Amino acid sequence: MSEETMTIREMCDAYDVTPRTLRFYESKELLFPIREGQKRLFTKRDRARLKLILRGKRFGFSLEEIRQLLDLYDMGDQQATQLQRTYEVAQHRLKDMEEQRDELNEAIDDLREQLKWGEQFLADLANQKDAAQ
Numbered sequence: 001m002s003e004e005t006m007t008i009r010e011m012c013d014a015y016d017v018t019p020r021t022l023r024f025y026e027s028k029e030l031l032f033p034i035r036e037g038q039k040r041l042f043t044k045r046d047r048a049r050l051k052l053i054l055r056g057k058r059f060g061f062s063l064e065e066i067r068q069l070l071d072l073y074d075m076g077d078q079q080a081t082q083l084q085r086t087y088e089v090a091q092h093r094l095k096d097m098e099e100q101r102d103e104l105n106e107a108i109d110d111l112r113e114q115l116k117w118g119e120q121f122l123a124d125l126a127n128q129k130d131a132a133q
Contacts (some may be wrong), residue, residue, distance in 0.1 A: 005034065005041035015050055024052060030067055060093055 008019050025031045026040070030053055033040035042050075049070055056066040069089065074080035 005043055006047065007121075008033075008040050008042070011042050011047070011050070014047075017054075022050075025050070026061055028067065030063065030070065059090065060097065061089065065089055082092065 006014065008022055011017070011022055012019055022031065022033075022040070022042075026033060031042065031046050031049055033042045033046055035041075052070065053063075053066055055061075056069070061069075069082060069086050072085055073079060075081045
């Protein structure tokens with residue numbers, strides 16, 4: 001493996017993704033590998049972008065949000081615009097995730113209460129059955 005470029009197989013092995021995923025990201029203009037016939041060679045820049053794509057997906061960013069944020073890299077302002085916009089998107093995503101967590105915690109608590117009720121109901125039925133025998 002060259003330090004400058006990686007093949008699609010090397011990228012898949014290094015980042016635990018499928019060739020289909022890499023081709024999909026390329027079709028969405030998130031990655032720009034060098035094409036040599038059918039062969040794709042991924043540069044250091046592609047590797048950095050893939051790391052950011054995977055991190056963004058993990059945090060629940062849409063591919064369009066990720067693409068827009070990556071496109072801000074070349075603004076010529078030492079990534080100030082990119083970092084500011086990423087920070088804003090991340091703040092919004094964190095708020096959404098916290099709300100989802102709170103809703104999920106509430107649903108979990110409600111389900112636990114229902115299970116306790118069901119357990120007690122079943123125990124009462126069993127006790128009534130035993131008493132009747």
